[in-house]
Amino acid sequence: xxxxxxxxxxxxxxxxxxxxxxxxxxxxxxxxxxxxxxxxxxxxxxxxxxxxxxxxxxxxxxxxxxxxxxxxxxxxxxxxxxxxxxxxxxxxxxxxxxxxxxxxxxxxxxxxxxxxxxxxxxxxxxxxxxxxxxxxxxxxxxxxxxxxxxxxxxxxxxxxxxxxxxxxxxxxxxxxxxxxxxxxxxxxxxxxxxxxxxxxxxxxxxxxxxxxxxxxxxxxxxxxxxxxxxxxxxxxxxxxxxxxxxxxxxxxxxxxxxxxxxxxxxxxxxxxxxxxxxxxxxxxxxxxxxxxxxxxxxxxxxxxxxxxxxxxxxxxxxxxxxxxxxxxxxxxxxxxxxxxxxxxxxxxxxxxxxxxxxxxxxxxxxxxxxxxxxxxxxxxxxxxxx
Amino acid sequence: xxxxxxxxxxxxxxxxxxxxxxxxxxxxxxxxxxxxxxxxxxxxxxxxxxxxxxxxxxxxxxxxxxxxxxxxxxxxxxxxxxxxxxxxxxxxxxxxxxxxxxxxxxxxxxxxxxxxxxxxxxxxxxxxxxxxxxxxxxxxxxxxxxxxxxxxxxxxxxxxxxxxxxxxxxxxxxxxxxxxxxxxxxxxxxxxxxxxxxxxxxxxxxxxxx
Numbered sequence: 001x002x003x004x005x006x007x008x009x010x011x012x013x014x015x016x017x018x019x020x021x022x023x024x025x026x027x028x029x030x031x032x033x034x035x036x037x038x039x040x041x042x043x044x045x046x047x048x049x050x051x052x053x054x055x056x057x058x059x060x061x062x063x064x065x066x067x068x069x070x071x072x073x074x075x076x077x078x079x080x081x082x083x084x085x086x087x088x089x090x091x092x093x094x095x096x097x098x099x100x101x102x103x104x105x106x107x108x109x110x111x112x113x114x115x116x117x118x119x120x121x122x123x124x125x126x127x128x129x130x131x132x133x134x135x136x137x138x139x140x141x142x143x144x145x146x147x148x149x150x151x152x153x154x155x156x157x158x159x160x161x162x163x164x165x166x167x168x169x170x171x172x173x174x175x176x177x178x179x180x181x182x183x184x185x186x187x188x189x190x191x192x193x194x195x196x197x198x199x200x201x202x203x204x205x206x207x208x209x210x211x212x213x214x215x216x217x218x219x220x221x222x223x224x225x226x227x228x229x230x231x232x233x234x235x236x237x238x239x240x241x242x243x244x245x246x247x248x249x250x251x252x253x254x255x256x257x258x259x260x261x262x263x264x265x266x267x268x269x270x271x272x273x274x275x276x277x278x279x280x281x282x283x284x285x286x287x288x289x290x291x292x293x294x295x296x297x298x299x300x301x302x303x304x305x306x307x308x309x310x311x312x313x314x315x316x317x318x319x320x321x322x323x324x325x326x327x328x329x330x331x332x333x334x335x336x337x338x339x340x341x342x343x344x345x346x347x348x349x350x351x352x353x354x355x356x357x358x359x360x361x362x363x364x365x366x367x368x369x370x371x372x373x374x375x376x377x378x379x380x381x382x383x384x385x386x
Numbered sequence: 387x388x389x390x391x392x393x394x395x396x397x398x399x400x401x402x403x404x405x406x407x408x409x410x411x412x413x414x415x416x417x418x419x420x421x422x423x424x425x426x427x428x429x430x431x432x433x434x435x436x437x438x439x440x441x442x443x444x445x446x447x448x449x450x451x452x453x454x455x456x457x458x459x460x461x462x463x464x465x466x467x468x469x470x471x472x473x474x475x476x477x478x479x480x481x482x483x484x485x486x487x488x489x490x491x492x493x494x495x496x497x498x499x500x501x502x503x504x505x506x507x508x509x510x511x512x513x514x515x516x517x518x519x520x521x522x523x524x525x526x527x528x529x530x531x532x533x534x535x536x537x538x539x540x541x542x543x544x545x546x547x548x549x550x551x552x553x554x555x556x557x558x559x560x561x562x563x564x565x566x567x568x569x570x571x572x573x574x575x576x577x578x579x580x581x582x583x584x585x586x587x588x589x590x591x592x593x594x595x596x
Binding site (some may be wrong): 058065066321352355385 | 414
């Protein structure tokens with residue numbers, strides 16, 4: 001046994017509100033606060049301008065996604081997974097399809113794997129781009145940076161629309177493959193978008209790397225230690241900014257990610273600045289993957305021909321499938337009892353679990369820093385509340 | 387690492403723990419380890435700290451509801467009917483004890499191994515729904531155990547902040563249970579009208595009034 005001490009949950013150390021003459025101020029940030037990225041509330045206790053306690057309050061968007069999916073066929077909840085993290089619907093589809101494929105032992109054809117990687121990495125690009133836009137917007141650089149980011153995101157959404165018929169609710173994956181193949185000329189247009197993307201990154205990175213105001217506001221703010229990041233289940237860019245070298249694309253080697261060479265960027269400080277730089281560096285790595293995948297994509301079927309769509313009943317058993325979604329580890333846990341609908345259906349939401357440390361990061365800082373920290377966690381309330 | 391070796395190692399190091407390997411027949415072959423509630427905490431701590439296991443990353447925590455099942459079996463019984471002894475087929479009904487189950491999916495970031503699903507079961511679905519909280523071992527379980535408490539009604543002893551997380555505080559039932567009764571099509575927060583209160587009361591009594 002090692003003698004490592006692990007951090008205790010902060011909420012055990014509740015500060016006394018009553019301090020004699022001085023008074024603490026308890027305010028409710030949200031659910032309609034513009035910086036909370038949706039209907040999310042934080043009960044913040046302030047000592048002057050300094051945060052003493054912070055309790056996140058969830059559930060405003062709760063519709064019990066899991067219960068609905070348990071009363072629905074396996075395929076029937078595929079479009080519904082789009083609505084979890086509505087910024088990146090394709091990776092949600094992918095995680096669900098992966099879990100069902102593990103549960104039923106379905107093989108995915110080569111071309112479909114490439115299509116999944118291409119659309120998945122495009123999703124990562126547009127998620128990270130818009131996230132950085134949101135950060136700058138939250139920190140007061142109103143308008144322009146967000147619009148620049150959305151301009152790039154729009155190009156990718158146009159590609160999605162052409163491929164799947166919908167810009168955000170793509171509903172693209174099927175068990176054992178993808179729903180539709182690329183239309184004529186799509187690959188060339190996608191290649192063009194990918195080739196032009198680095199120019200946007202170079203231009204945009206100047207805003208983040210060299211901007212002194214931004215560095216003042218983000219460096220050394222919201223520092224997350226490596227130990228706590230692992231213990232509190234952080235995943236995705238949030239964990240990697242704290243020097244946790246864990247990328248499920250590398251660890252699980254799901255799909256065909258072992259064929260591409262890409263690096264996993266790591267941060268050293270674990271502050272807000274590092275978390276944003278992670279997104280930049282990851283976009284550059286995604287571009288590498290995209291270039292390789294678009295070059296190598298083979299012809300062939302896009303769905304396993306043995307897969308039966310109607311009357312799909314996996315044999316009794318269970319499976320936990322997970323992927324590296326742009327937000328972190330997105331997992332689906334399914335239990336089948338042999339009937340057409342899952343006996344248990346569980347989503348492991350990276351956004352919710354990444355919020356576990358929100359209080360630890362914010363205590364002792366100003367309210368203005370809370371906004372920056374929350375932005376750097378990258379949450380989407382459709383997934384947090386489910 | 388093999389589940390059998392983990393099991394024997396645990397039995398050697400956590401005295402008295404009752405372990406069982408739950409086989410998973412699906413192609414994923416993610417077999418899980420069932421541990422009794424009494425030793426759940428010690429087993430979890432060993433899994434995290436043992437140098438050859440190092441399950442430092444608790445990825446997913448969730449509940450599963452297994453309501454009691456009625457099993458009916460046909461049994462031939464000798465009975466005296468109208469003074470004559472004859473064999474009569476009778477259906478004997480017995481029911482299994484329902485329980486709630488909590489599943490923790492453990493990974494090791496150091497050794498890049500996993501998943502190891504760790505399961506714990508409650509005694510029943512009414513009174514004995516207590517399980518030890520593993521939040522002091524893995525902080526990542528904090529919100530997820532709250533969610534299991536909220537939606538399934540498992541009470542985690544030792545959890546630092548066990549409150550409802552997704553449903554509102556005044557809500558009384560546990561919606562992810564299999565026998566949950568949907569509310570009628572009315573605003574669930576009862577307004578002070580007699581009629582509405584009456585219907586709300588009906589709903590709660592149907593749901594067992596938990």
